[in-house]
Structures are given as structure tokens and as C-alpha cells.
Amino acid sequence: MHEAAIAKSILEIVGERLQSLGAHTNAQSVEVLFGEFRNVDPESVSFAFDSMRALFSGCSDCRLSINTVTAAAHCKDNHHQYRPQAENAYRCPTCGSGIGKLLQGEELDVVNVVIEIERPDKEKKQHARVGR
Amino acid sequence: MHESADEHAIERILGKNEEMADHNREHFKSLGACAFNLMSAPGAGKTSLLETTFKIAGGKFSSCVIEGDMVGDLDADRIKKVGVPVHQISTGRSCHLDAQMVARLLHAEPLEKADAIFIENVGNLVCPAEFPLGEHRRIVLLSVTEGDDKPIKYPVIFRNCDLVIFTKCDLLEHVDFNISEAIRHIEAINPAVKTMQISAKTGYGVEQWAAWLVSEISEFKQHLKSDKHVHHTAH
Structure with missing residues (x-):
């Protein structure tokens, strides 16, 4: 059962990309490719991913989308x-x-991460004031 | 206010393991040692093969063993008894060794200088295939009690190896294992692979295996020399 290790590696990659974009970021989704000539079961990875994502900062709502490559x-x-x-x-x-x-058929790649970027606190506060 | 960013860069999911494996490979190279990753199902005879190899051909090259097991050090004790230095990695609940575990060992314990380092992976035909450790050669053992259809069931591990050893060949007359069928299956997946038949119990085939090791080690050392030569002339 190395699928947990695969799910963790995906979340680590997402986490690194969030970090590189700054503090106020959340991942919406991550898209991966699994070649059919790899020993990876998509269902097990999905299960492990959903169980683990809350442990990774900014990933609690991240959806995993798996494309299998023939x-x-x-x-x-x-x-x-x-x-x-x-x-x-x-x-x-x-x-x-x-x-x-x-x-x-030997792919095992992250191909895309969609990240939501929140504006910095200062601007948000300004917005809030304008709203009142 | 939210913006969103699409991060399209393609990244290998197990890229970190591969980087760490490269690091280990360099480490083994710096020791002058050719590293062999031994993989098989549980009980195919990895430890028995090593014991017999050291008993019969131990004088032909110096060795060191890294034992990967989920629990305990039973295999390491067997290797110690034949007088070869051995280092244990306990994987706990993990079904395979990964490059990080090997790297931790390399930083914790200095390995003996040896011509060959044998890494005995956790018994499993699935997961170890996905995690290179820094080896220079990959070897899969298939015991004749397992069945000649195993290469079809576990194609990934048989595709990504340099040598397949059929073990327990002394039992061939008692089991329905068709060696030529098994070889045909393996060659369909991995055309460059070599195969060998061995019985660790009777010693059958061990000389041929030892000769293969000697030749791989000498080829490896030849590469080391030419690498150094390139390095020196580059400066």
C-alpha cells in the first residue's frame, strides 16, 4: 500500500506551490496523470488524499482529479x-x-494545481470599511 | 477578493524519492561500491541467495548488506553469521524501502568499504518497483514455487530490472513451473533483461550468478575510473 505515500507526495507538491505564492493561498484542485504501466491504484490514492488533505495547510478543500494514461x-x-x-x-x-x-503509460505526474489567492489583510480591511 | 492561479508546471509525483536515490547512488559511488537492489515476493529466497553467495563466492569480491524488513532483524542475523557486515532498516508499517530510509541510514552509520552493496528490499512485488533507492542494478527473484504467470501479474517490477533469478530450482521437478514460458513472459515485457536459474540449497547456478556479479562490479569500476578521468581532464 504505497498509495498513501503517493497521496502525501501530491499534497507536498501542492503545499510547496502554495508556499511559493505566499501566505494567503488555498488550493482548489490538483490534477494528476497516472500511467497504466505504474503500480498505482487511483481509488486508493483518492481515499488517502481525502483522508490526509486537512493535515496540509491550505489543502483542506483541495480536490484531486486523476487522469489515467493508457x-x-x-x-x-x-x-x-x-x-x-x-x-x-x-x-x-x-x-x-x-x-x-x-x-x-509510465506517467506519474502532477500536471496542474489551481490555487485561490486571497488579497492581503490590509486591503481586505479597507474593503470592509468601504462596505460599512 | 480572490484571484486564482493555475500552476501548470509538470512535476513528477515521486520526484523527491528519485532525487534522494540519485544522492544515495553518488554516495555508493564515492565508496567505490556497486549497489544491487534485490526485490521479490516474501519468501522467494533473497536472504538464502545472499548467504550462499557469500559462502561460495565470498572471496571474489567484498560485500556489505542493507536489510530492509518491516519488523525485526532475523535476516540481518543470518547475514552476520556468514561474516558479512550488515545494516538494518526497519520500515515499520511500510511495505517497501524508499530512498529516504536508505539516506537516513547512510548518514547515521558509515558503511564499510566494499565492492558490492546488496540492498535486500521488503518482500513485495508491487511497491518496491516504484521506489528506486540509489542502486546501480535491479534484480528480481522469482521462486519456482510461485508460478510462471507472475511476470504477467506484476509487469512493472519485471519491466524495470536488469536480471531475473529463478530461485529454488531444486524444486522444479515437483512443481508445474515452466521456465521457458516464464522467460518468454519476462522478455515480452523487458527485452533487455537477463535471466538465471539458481538453487541456494544445492548451489546450482551460484557460480554463474557470482560470475555475473564479478562482471557487473568490474564494469562499474571501469566506469568509475573513466568518470574520474573525465573529471580530471575537465579541470
Whole structure:
């Protein structure tokens, strides 16, 4: 169960980006890519992420959006492009040879973080005064 | 008033572990040691393989072992008994070693100078595949009692390794494990991989494994020398 470690790493990356933007920031969402040729279960990561996010400053409302990347390979003998799958023992369905090059499917990346930036206190107070 | 910012930069989720692994790799290099990460399911025979290796081929290169276990130091005691320095990492509840755990050990205890450092990972065919530790070579053990379909079930670990060792081969006549089928499955996922058959109990195949180690260690040392040469000429 390394999914908790993955969820924690995602939250740490979000936390670092919040910090780099200053004190009054909250993360709204984080988008990640999981390749299907990685040992990562999206549901377990989501569960761990939701359980842990309140422990990370500015992340308590952060939504995790997971996109899975289908694997794509060139077969090693004839360079057909195909999706390596367990039911074919990851072989090329056209010629039966194995994976030559894996073109995609090994991603494990944060691709986007949406962050809400609050105006500094001083300006907020000014707003409040104007409002009265 | 709120503004929002989209932070589009792509970042590897396990990038911190990879950086730490690079740091460990440099550390092992500075000791002149080639590091091997041994991974397998629980009970495939990682410790037995190391014991037999040190007994049969211990004179061919000097070694040091890092033992990763969830609990206890039973494996470390076995390695100590064959006279090889050993360092224990207890992972607690974690199902794999990560580069940070290895780095903590490296800062806490000086490792002996050795030609080879064997890192015995926690027994697990899933999680260790995702966490490089700073090794120079990755080795997966598959015991013939586990079944020849395991490479299909755990493709990630078999794709990302340099050598697969079939262990407990003395039991081959008693089990329905088809070695050539298993090799075919592994090569479909990892065309560059090498495979070997070993029995730690009878010593079968250990000479071949020791010869592989000697050749990898010497190739590694050759690289070290040429690295140093490049470094000197660069200045």
C-alpha cells in the first residue's frame, strides 16, 4: 500500500506551490496523470488524499482529479503501435512480439494545481470599511 | 477578493524519492561500491541467495548488506553469521524501502568499504518497483514455487530490472513451473533483461550468478575510473 505515500507526495507538491505564492493561498484542485504501466491504484490514492488533505495547510478543500494514461508501445520486431495488455501477455496483437519501446503509460505526474489567492489583510480591511 | 492561479508546471509525483536515490547512488559511488537492489515476493529466497553467495563466492569480491524488513532483524542475523557486515532498516508499517530510509541510514552509520552493496528490499512485488533507492542494478527473484504467470501479474517490477533469478530450482521437478514460458513472459515485457536459474540449497547456478556479479562490479569500476578521468581532464 504505497498509495498513501503517493497521496502525501501530491499534497507536498501542492503545499510547496502554495508556499511559493505566499501566505494567503488555498488550493482548489490538483490534477494528476497516472500511467497504466505504474503500480498505482487511483481509488486508493483518492481515499488517502481525502483522508490526509486537512493535515496540509491550505489543502483542506483541495480536490484531486486523476487522469489515467493508457499504455502505448512499439512492438520490438515490427514497430506496430499497440496497447500492451495482460490478456495478451503485453504482446503485440498483430505479430505477437513483445514491448520494444513504451511510448506512454509510465506517467506519474502532477500536471496542474489551481490555487485561490486571497488579497492581503490590509486591503481586505479597507474593503470592509468601504462596505460599512 | 480572490484571484486564482493555475500552476501548470509538470512535476513528477515521486520526484523527491528519485532525487534522494540519485544522492544515495553518488554516495555508493564515492565508496567505490556497486549497489544491487534485490526485490521479490516474501519468501522467494533473497536472504538464502545472499548467504550462499557469500559462502561460495565470498572471496571474489567484498560485500556489505542493507536489510530492509518491516519488523525485526532475523535476516540481518543470518547475514552476520556468514561474516558479512550488515545494516538494518526497519520500515515499520511500510511495505517497501524508499530512498529516504536508505539516506537516513547512510548518514547515521558509515558503511564499510566494499565492492558490492546488496540492498535486500521488503518482500513485495508491487511497491518496491516504484521506489528506486540509489542502486546501480535491479534484480528480481522469482521462486519456482510461485508460478510462471507472475511476470504477467506484476509487469512493472519485471519491466524495470536488469536480471531475473529463478530461485529454488531444486524444486522444479515437483512443481508445474515452466521456465521457458516464464522467460518468454519476462522478455515480452523487458527485452533487455537477463535471466538465471539458481538453487541456494544445492548451489546450482551460484557460480554463474557470482560470475555475473564479478562482471557487473568490474564494469562499474571501469566506469568509475573513466568518470574520474573525465573529471580530471575537465579541470
